[in-house]
Amino acid sequence: MSTATVPRRGARPAAADVWVVVLSVALLWPQHRSGYGLGHDMVFTPHQPFTLDSLGLGSASPRAVPLDALVAIASKLVNGAVLGRVALAVPLLLAGWGSSRLLGARSLPGQLAVAGFAVWNPFVVERLALGQWALLWAYGALPWLIRAADRIRRGDGSAAAIAALVCWLAACSITPTGGLLGAAVAVVLAWSRSLRRTALVIAAAVLLQLPWLLPALTSTAAATSDPRAVAAFAARSERPGGAVLSLLGLGGIWSSDVTPASRGGLLGYLTAVVVVAALVLGIPVLAGRWGGGLSVRLMALAGAGFVLAAAATVPGPAAIVRWTVSEVPGAGLLRDGQKWLLPFAVLAVLAAGAAVDRIPRVVPAAPMVLAALSLPLVLLPDAMATLRAPLTPVRYPAEWSRAARLMGSGSSAGSGGDVLVLPFASYRSFDWAPGRSVLDPAPRWLAASTVVDDRLAVSGVLLAGEDRRAAAVATLLDGAATAGSPAPGSGTARSGRQPASRLAGLGVGWVLVEADTPGPRLPDLSALRPVLTGGAVELYRVPGQVRVQPGSGARRWTVILADLLAAAALLAAVGVKAGLRPGACYTRR
Structure with missing residues (x-):
């Protein structure tokens, strides 16, 4: 077995960290105005109330669980105007800083390339424009979750390793899709011959999904979805060449309203070419740096996500997805196909940094630094313009x-x-x-x-x-x-x-x-x-006697108990992390 490991935290890539901050501020610049975030699926209010609906105990499908409960709790401590800005900024910073550390680039151009591309790419911009910031928390947490899972696979079964995995998996699990993606990454990457460590990871993955899974399983709402939604929310071809080509360029979101105009022209094609070239050149570097175990598993996850994202755009697989959505309870999560591109996007970002990291051996460093800084901006020059309207805060009457x-x-x-x-x-x-x-x-x-x-x-x-x-x-x-x-x-x-x-x-x-x-x-x-x-x-x-809607006390207390168990697991993990000496979690084995 290869002795290569995910790079530990050593000297901080300070320039890359600053670049992440600069790009994040640029994308979120509309938020400097006063008011509350309100755009497409993003809704922030001064103080969101905590209700039974927040726990998924209403009559509707629990699509925003446990997200609504977390926002409601947080907004009791922080005004929604501040909370909304933090909620958007944190995943961008996590994505850039986490990708930089996971790659462990040995050159400044490589550090800048992976950090910049992690923040400034079509997948991130389109999801921000659609207001799906919660899904971006999974994107931002994934590099850190990969590090934690790989430590466990390599034999670290300590409380610190398990706690790190629980914390990052919890960040993914604030929304059902992110939870499923995070659970898949955690289990696949941490799987080993140790039954104890594998069982602990599986248990943690299941436990952290209970806050949304139990309400979904016990809901009075219909368990299946309209099969026509598969075509409506399928990945979209942004330009001639088909949806698969758009997905290769990390785009293809179903809504044309949030798609940057540049995706429809030459830059869209060029982005796909850059991603493919990065994968071809960068994956061998990742395999040599990490060893075959991690790189092969991560490629398998990214490939599965890409296939799932593209399935609804191909006649045969689309029919299977439509049948699944209409017949299998809970399969409505599949209908927005492009969101499953998330693991592929993370791999593409890492491969881009790895590809650049190998080039400075034959190219002077200064031009490479300039190229690493400018490439994401050149490929997506209208990112800020795309986000201007949906991210501009509003003032409620x-x-x-x-x-x-x-x-x-x-x-x-x-x-x-x-x-x-x-x-x-x-x-x-x-x-x-x-x-x-x-x-x-x-x-x-x-x-x-x-x-x-x-x-x-x-x-x-x-x-x-x-x-x-x-x-x-x-x-x-x-x-x-x-x-x-x-x-x-x-x-x-x-x-x-x-x-x-x-x-x-x-x-x-x-x-x-x-x-x-x-x-x-x-x-x-x-x-x-x-x-x-x-x-x-x-x-x-409404006049007259209002009929109280019947509710199951058993369902309510079952869901609340699951929430408490998940919260207890997370608090215990945070406690373990807080009690460790600085840097203890990252000691090279």
């Missing part, structure tokens, strides 16, 4: 805070019941948040469970949701919808029939109307009691 206070005050407005949010659509387009569509912010503002439409409209196709109560509300609203006059201040028509008497039977005690956003016609709300009207947000009370 004052009515949002007033509505949240009224609902949580227990005042004469009343209390109890869930909140129906209108217009009944999942995404919004507000005048005060220009240049972007945004996920409905109401669930991150209100201290009661919200009923929102979980159907998604993609390219004119309305994809079925999984929330059965939301489907019942949609049926009620559709049945009440008739031609009507525009709603005051909203530009959205109100229908003529009154579904209010049936809302209480569905457990709805409040109706929140978000004005100035397109959406379906609003029902007649004249039978409801106005609590807040005339502004950006209107709040109404």
Whole structure:
């Protein structure tokens, strides 16, 4: 067996570290303005409430679990404006610093190349533009997780090694997709002949997935998804040549709205060529530096991720994915294919640094330093322009805070019941948040469970949701919808029939109307009691006895127990790490 190891932490690559900071600041520059992050799937509010929905115990599929719970807890300590900026910056810094240390480049150009490409590449920019910062936490944690898993595979079964793996795997697991990717990397890379070490890694991987896995398994929401979503969210060809070529260039995200314009031309092709060349030249360097065990396993993971990302774009495999999504519970995670490119992106970054690291032997160092600094910027020159609109913070109209206070005050407005949010659509387009569509912010503002439409409209196709109560509300609203006059201040028509008497039977005690956003016609709300009207947000009370939605106490306590076990494992790992002397975790064996 090869004695090569992942390089230990030695002299810090100071220049590369500074370069990571510079590039991260450049990408996140719009965040220097005051306000809160709100763009596409990213929603930050002043203080996100902690509700049963945060734990995945609502009627909707637990897609943002345990992420919502973590944000809600953190926002009790830090204002959401600060929290949002930290949440975006940390994964970029982790990715750059972690990739630099994992590669252990021996030359300054190699250090700068791996650090810069880790932060500034199409995969990172497109996911940032889509607001999927939580997935980028998995991307940022992966280099560190690879180091920890490889230590364990090589025979280090100490508490320090296990604690490091648990900490980085927990960072991956704040979202289900990141958790699955992190668990796969941890188990595959740490697998060894030692049953004890392997069992510990598998146990840790399973335990840290329980906070989202148990709510998903016990949810009242439909377990399967609309198969049409496979084509809607499949990797997209950004230019002639097909989606596979776009994936080779670390792009191909399904939404054209967040794709940098440069991906559609010559630079898109050039990026794919650079990635392929980096893999060809760099992988032998990685194999020689790490040994065959780690490099082969990491290539296998990257290859599997690439195949999964491309599957929905090829007729035969696409049919298999559609069948899986429609028939296998939980397989809806497969529908956004391009996100599975994440391990391939990490390998491409490392290979790029390794390829540059071998070139300075025959090329003067100064030109190589300049090339390493400029290559990511040349390949993706419009990264900052792409992120300007979705990352520019917004200021919520004052009515949002007033509505949240009224609902949580227990005042004469009343209390109890869930909140129906209108217009009944999942995404919004507000005048005060220009240049972007945004996920409905109401669930991150209100201290009661919200009923929102979980159907998604993609390219004119309305994809079925999984929330059965939301489907019942949609049926009620559709049945009440008739031609009507525009709603005051909203530009959205109100229908003529009154579904209010049936809302209480569905457990709805409040109706929140978000004005100035397109959406379906609003029902007649004249039978409801106005609590807040005339502004950006209107709040109404549903009269009558609100029917409490039945919930399983056993399910609730099972999920809470799983959350506590996962939290205890993470806190124990952090405690072990905090009790170690500096540098003890990185001693060369």
